[in-house]
Amino acid sequence: MKIAFFSTKPYDKLFFEKENRTYGFQFNFYETHLGPHIVNAIEDEKVICAFVNDKLNRQVIEVLAEKGVELIALRCAGFNNIDLEAAREFGIKVCRVPAYSPEAVAEHTMAMLLTLNRKTHKAYNRVREQNFALHGLLGFNLYQKKIGVIGTGKIGKAFIKIALGFGAHVIAYDLYPDPELTAKGVDYKSLDEVFKESDIISLHCPLTPENHYLINKESLDKMKNGVTIINTSRGNLIHTNDVIKALKERKIGLLGIDVYEQEEKLFFKDLSTTIIEDETIQLLMSYPNVLVTAHQAFFTTEALTEISQRTLRSISDLLSKGITDEDVLL
Numbered sequence: 001m002k003i004a005f006f007s008t009k010p011y012d013k014l015f016f017e018k019e020n021r022t023y024g025f026q027f028n029f030y031e032t033h034l035g036p037h038i039v040n041a042i043e044d045e046k047v048i049c050a051f052v053n054d055k056l057n058r059q060v061i062e063v064l065a066e067k068g069v070e071l072i073a074l075r076c077a078g079f080n081n082i083d084l085e086a087a088r089e090f091g092i093k094v095c096r097v098p099a100y101s102p103e104a105v106a107e108h109t110m111a112m113l114l115t116l117n118r119k120t121h122k123a124y125n126r127v128r129e130q131n132f133a134l135h136g137l138l139g140f141n142l143y144q145k146k147i148g149v150i151g152t153g154k155i156g157k158a159f160i161k162i163a164l165g166f167g168a169h170v171i172a173y174d175l176y177p178d179p180e181l182t183a184k185g186v187d188y189k190s191l192d193e194v195f196k197e198s199d200i201i202s203l204h205c206p207l208t209p210e211n212h213y214l215i216n217k218e219s220l221d222k223m224k225n226g227v228t229i230i231n232t233s234r235g236n237l238i239h240t241n242d243v244i245k246a247l248k249e250r251k252i253g254l255l256g257i258d259v260y261e262q263e264e265k266l267f268f269k270d271l272s273t274t275i276i277e278d279e280t281i282q283l284l285m286s287y288p289n290v291l292v293t294a295h296q297a298f299f300t301t302e303a304l305t306e307i308s309q310r311t312l313r314s315i316s317d318l319l320s321k322g323i324t325d326e327d328v329l330l
């Protein structure tokens with residue numbers, strides 16, 4: 001049985017080939033992302049394995065169905081990049097990896113917060129030039145700061161545990177508050193209260209039509225001056241131009257983004273010899289109080305092992321037994 005992988009990187013091959021010793025599937029690896037430009041390249045593959053920036057819109061799904069594709073296996077948690085209605089209509093099954101080391105993303109979130117705050121990235125370069133001065137490196141304690149977490153599912157919860165370890169006061173907003181977190185001292189509040197009261201805001205909700213551009217001019221106006229915002233969830237939760245304006249006005253003190261609205265044109269690629277035409281990201285990257293990482297929060301050995309194990313297990317189970325469990329979207 002053949003599986004076509006899109007947006008493939010060397011590390012995907014490494015981890016999936018290792019796990020495939022159990023299954024013996026045939027893999028076709030495509031480096032390009034999946035979209036209308038490449039969909040016709042599919043030949044006799046019954047399964048498509050896609051990642052976060054592959055575009056699985058109606059047009060693509062229709063061609064996949066015509067070519068006899070039976071299953072789309074997303075090797076990620078988020079599923080905002082697939083038209084599930086179209087997949088249902090064309091009878092294609094869809095699965096994903098709902099949880100793969102939420103700690104990986106949570107730990108990267110804290111790494112971004114600490115880097116921005118304690119400026120270890122600047123200190124690293126500075127001491128290499130024998131500059132041992134401290135001016136410009138002033139940070140603040142996380143101890144007793146108010147950290148607002150939006151979305152307290154698997155990743156939000158893992159991040160909250162870390163934040164509580166720092167002695168921060170965690171307030172949170174979720175459509176479904178978690179009593180286990182309330183018992184640990186987390187205060188669930190309205191979204192507006194989280195915006196108004198937080199020193200630091202960390203986004204851990206999925207991207208949905210309801211929360212598209214959650215961080216925009218209106219919500220930024222409600223926030224404290226100098227607020228820190230970290231987004232390791234999805235780029236479209238943030239209205240980038242509103243955020244740039246808020247950075248210029250000093251409304252946002254620190255910004256950390258592992259995800260970006262236009263990331264599919266940039267992230268996961270080595271563009272070091274290219275002129276990048278996206279002026280928005282260029283502007284963001286030029287600010288000293290902004291840290292951009294290229295969707296790497298998930299990138300640990302543990303997470304890649306779980307992703308490859310669960311994806312291949314779901315493919316095998318779905319095709320042989322038609323099982324339904326939490327990995328299955330359709």
Ligand SMILES: NC(=O)c1ccc[n+]([C@@H]2O[C@H](COP(=O)([O-])OP(=O)(O)OC[C@H]3O[C@@H](n4cnc5c(N)ncnc54)[C@H](O)[C@@H]3O)[C@@H](O)[C@H]2O)c1
Pocket residue numbers: 077078079098099102105150151152153154155156173174175176204205206207208210211232233234258259295296297298299
């Ligand atoms: N940067 C990365 O490498 C990376 C890796 C994995 C996941 N992610 C992102 O992290 C997100 C969260 O992952 P998870 O595993 O914690 O998901 P999850 O489903 O376990 O938790 C999501 C939580 O968000 C809540 N929620 C949904 N809509 C909301 C809204 N409008 N406002 C507030 N809360 C809302 C849900 O009730 C749930 O508790 C994913 O959807 C994905 O976008 C990023």
